[in-house]
Amino acid sequence: MTRLSAHIGYLYADVPLADRLAAAARDGFTAVEHPGPYEIPAAEMRRRLDDLGLGFSQITSGMGREGEKGLACLKGREAEFRAGFDRALDYAQAIGCPYLHPMAGVVTGGWLDAGEVYRTNLGWALEHCEGTGVRLLVEAITIPGYYMGTLRAAAELQDAFARRFDLLFDSYHAAVLGEDPAAWVAANVDRIGHVHIADHPGRHEPGTGRIDFSALLSALAGAGYGGAIGFEYIPSIPMAESARFLSRWKRLLPGASSLSTGVTQ
Template identity: 70%
Template sequence: MTRQRFSAHIGYLYTDLPLVERPAAAARDGFTAIEHPEPWSIPAKDMRALLADLGLTFSQVTSGMGDANRGEKGLAALSGREAEFRAGFDRALDYAVAIGCPFVHPMAGVPKGDVLDAAETYRLNLSWALIRAQGSGVRVLVEAITIPGYHMGSLALTAQLQDQFHGCFDLLFDTYHAAVLGEDPVRWVAQNAKRIGHVHAADHPGRHEPGTGALAFDRILAALQGAGYAGAIGFEYIPSVTTSASAAFLPGWKRLLSEKVSP
């Protein structure tokens, strides 16, 4: 496992600060990467310079979120929104390439119409995105999310789809969503680590920082490390205190990994 790739999801963390100030706050607290679903207010050239100045990398970006005021959590499975989906994916892919981000996550969304129509729309949009990303150095992510009605709502479904696409995309594994789905994160990682391109860590219940709930993160880390996981761990949690105070677990995680990883 890469020792120092701890990624602050600055859509959840440091929300008391303007977006442009959040990367520096993350670096000060010991994170070595950041991620955000829609960082467009910071032009790519400025983001690249900011990352270089702070010694950070950018872990993953989302494409085509849709209208949050209408409860949209992505566009990929929404029939009739194909043109908007493609424009959003192109924007995210161009941004990712420009800043050296390895992943784009085209969120499936919450379709309102026919389930079969949504499934076909999603497969066609995903196929298009995979073709679009070829040769870019950027991989596509798919995540099981426990939002009611979300099209990709189970780990089994994401794994099945990944197999159908012959591993052409990676899974974003979220410890909180896995627990909500009744999965044992340790067992699932041990059995499926080869599927994972990116990890999100939040405790359960509560979706707060690690150490506030019941998840055994030492065992989850050991399972990832034992499987040779080399990606980033992103922290997409709701801080129970200030973000800086909530990040007090980071030194312990770094020590744990440094003790288990050979120099």
């Protein structure tokens, strides 16, 4: 069953982190995600999720300093990456989160060194996930200097690691790269473990840009995609209005409407 996941780093940013869970449930989301939710202890997070009928779909393993966008490819930061990964893995297991995203990071030095460090850290992280029920995600992100910048590179790396991790597909980044999101999903759905939704241009809610989300939904449903769909966009209007598209998405995605949030809407 497909969960519709609110990225509560982007959404509900005007309220305290702990209050964003109830706000997401109220508006019809059935899961949440956040890169670093650690201000809420894992036991408390699990209780809040259970009370609201929410899942937690993915977290990162450490963003690094402002602007670094991850640590996995940064030479000389291996110990920091691994400590952050261990913390995230423990937290993910405690709250029932199925995915960790070890963000690659923005390269400021040599790209060759970054590639070697990235692959070494990914291999180490994959070994640490064995037997935990948690899988890794890799995402192509179109931030200048970000090491993993294209869908092709992400897919090639996935194959090099015998598909031991899944891809995080983002509709906005795909459009920036000149890809047709629906066509790419239809051809590569077996690679995808998590989906991010934002329109292009502007990175706002669906319907504010040029992406054909009807075609993307048809591609996901037609391929039998059952993973979470995360909404990682910048709201252009208040969230109570912004989230109104969810009712239509639930009708179009098999199983999505059957997931009760436990909150009266």
